Amino acid sequence: MNKKDxxxxxxxxxxxxxxxxxxxxxxxxxxxxxxxxxxxEHVSVFTFINSNYVxxxxxxxxxxxxxxxxxxxxxxxxxxxxxxYPIKTKVVEPxxxxxxxxxxxxxxxxxxxxxxxxxxxxxxxxxGRLDEKKLKKLExxxxxxxxxxxxxxxxxxxxxxxxxxSAVEKARDLKQEFRxxxxxxxxxxxxxxxxxxxxxxxxxxxxxxxxxxxxxxxKDEKSENNLSESRRSKQQEKINKLKNIAxxxxxxxxxxxxxxxxxxxxxERNSNNLEDK
Amino acid sequence: MSIExxxxxxxxIYNQESDSLFRFCLIRVSDREKALDLTQEAFTRLxxxxxxxxxxxxxxxxxxxxxxxxxxxxxxxxxxxxxxSLSDERGEDFIILDEKTTFDIEMSLDAKHVLSxxxxxxxxxxxxxxxxxxxxFPPKDIAEILNLSANVVSIRISRGMEMLRRLMGISENDHx
Numbered sequence: 001m002n003k004k005d006x007x008x009x010x011x012x013x014x015x016x017x018x019x020x021x022x023x024x025x026x027x028x029x030x031x032x033x034x035x036x037x038x039x040x041e042h043v044s045v046f047t048f049i050n051s052n053y054v055x056x057x058x059x060x061x062x063x064x065x066x067x068x069x070x071x072x073x074x075x076x077x078x079x080x081x082x083x084x085y086p087i088k089t090k091v092v093e094p095x096x097x098x099x100x101x102x103x104x105x106x107x108x109x110x111x112x113x114x115x116x117x118x119x120x121x122x123x124x125x126x127x128g129r130l131d132e133k134k135l136k137k138l139e140x141x142x143x144x145x146x147x148x149x150x151x152x153x154x155x156x157x158x159x160x161x162x163x164x165x166s167a168v169e170k171a172r173d174l175k176q177e178f179r180x181x182x183x184x185x186x187x188x189x190x191x192x193x194x195x196x197x198x199x200x201x202x203x204x205x206x207x208x209x210x211x212x213x214x215x216x217x218x219k220d221e222k223s224e225n226n227l228s229e230s231r232r233s234k235q236q237e238k239i240n241k242l243k244n245i246a247x248x249x250x251x252x253x254x255x256x257x258x259x260x261x262x263x264x265x266x267x268e269r270n271s272n273n274l275e276d277k
Numbered sequence: 278m279s280i281e282x283x284x285x286x287x288x289x290i291y292n293q294e295s296d297s298l299f300r301f302c303l304i305r306v307s308d309r310e311k312a313l314d315l316t317q318e319a320f321t322r323l324x325x326x327x328x329x330x331x332x333x334x335x336x337x338x339x340x341x342x343x344x345x346x347x348x349x350x351x352x353x354x355x356x357x358x359x360x361x362s363l364s365d366e367r368g369e370d371f372i373i374l375d376e377k378t379t380f381d382i383e384m385s386l387d388a389k390h391v392l393s394x395x396x397x398x399x400x401x402x403x404x405x406x407x408x409x410x411x412x413x414f415p416p417k418d419i420a421e422i423l424n425l426s427a428n429v430v431s432i433r434i435s436r437g438m439e440m441l442r443r444l445m446g447i448s449e450n451d452h453x
Contacts, residue, residue, distance in 0.1 A: 005387050
């Protein structure tokens with residue numbers, strides 16, 4: 001390649017250009033772009049993330065999550081009359097009502113709610129705080145929840161069963177299962193109470209001095225046993241009352257179902273007789 | 278200064294530099310559409326600066342610096358080859374004269390030959406020779422584009438030309 005060819009090659013490279021149409025179109029599109037405001041600062045994403053506002057927002061969110069989460073968690077163990085009890089029943093439980101949305105989950109959740117109320121009553125009774133007002137409130141709650149429980153049981157049974165009779169049977173089984181659980185709770189509660197009473201007497205025995213214990217001995221033990229016995233029976237009465245409310249609702253519903261079924265059977269028989277005639 | 282004045286000044290720069298900038302991009306990316314995109318992007322950035330009243334002192338240098346960075350970014354995104362192997366230690370003197378793709382651009386045999394010869398030069402001489410002899414930029418402008426001193430550019434031009442002559446078998450006295 002000589003110098004002339006080199007120069008020619010350079011000239012050829014220089015001839016690489018945009019077409020007039022390309023040039024005009026490009027200029028037009030550049031000039032038609034919106035003009036940025038000189039007052040608008042360019043802020044990169046990283047600057048934004050590291051900015052004080054975002055840090056403050058994160059901190060506030062964190063504190064809120066921590067406080068709210070802590071409150072919700074603590075409210076789980078609250079009892080009627082406690083400060084956090086309304087959060088448990090008016091905030092957390094309605095949320096769980098929505099979260100448990102399948103029929104089977106609803107049955108389990110409604111069952112859990114009734115059990116919770118009974119447990120609360122047991123805990124209050126244990127602390128000696130189960131007064132008439134709280135008892136009435138829990139009664140109302142248990143009655144209301146039992147009706148809802150029956151309703152969701154019927155829905156769950158009809159959604160899983162293949163025929164009407166099998167749905168009724170299924171519902172009956174679920175109710176029976178719930179009755180059994182409540183009765184089992186009663187036995188467990190009684191066992192726990194007996195154990196606790198025995199432990200209490202043992203503890204008191206230890207704290208008493210040997211002399212006093214020798215003197216008052218069997219007499220004290222007897223009177224304490226009587227006291228705890230009467231206290232326990234009173235508490236047990238109250239708890240049983242609550243349990244009976246739940247069981248009564250289930251029983252009433254069964255009776256109603258039976259009547260309904262009998263009426264339907266009678267109607268069917270009558271219509272069959274009429275047809276025969 | 279009114280917006281119309283800004284537009285006029287920008288249009289003058291555009292008319293003066295658009296073809297050479299487009300050529301610069303096209304030789305490096307070997308894709309007409311991509312070269313048009315890169316050219317438009319470089320001019321858009323210049324227009325943003327001009328419209329905000331921050332016009333660069335040397336618009337030509339500004340355009341080429343932006344275009345070079347855009348090309349490097351484009352290569353980083355598209356090519357699987359290591360950038361380090363193509364750039365010098367500063368990673369800025371990045372020039373692409375990819376033999377396989379360069380010849381896809383429509384141009385004469387002589388032009389292709391010159392480009393292939395340039396490709397054989399060492400990286401540091403390649404761009405200065407291109408800017409000096411193809412685009413006809415003065416050493417001062419090349420120095421600003423490549424972030425070098427004008428003296429260094431002048432030395433590189435003379436050394437680069439010497440190498441190119443040797444490669445092409447042209448003697449200094451050859452007038453043909």
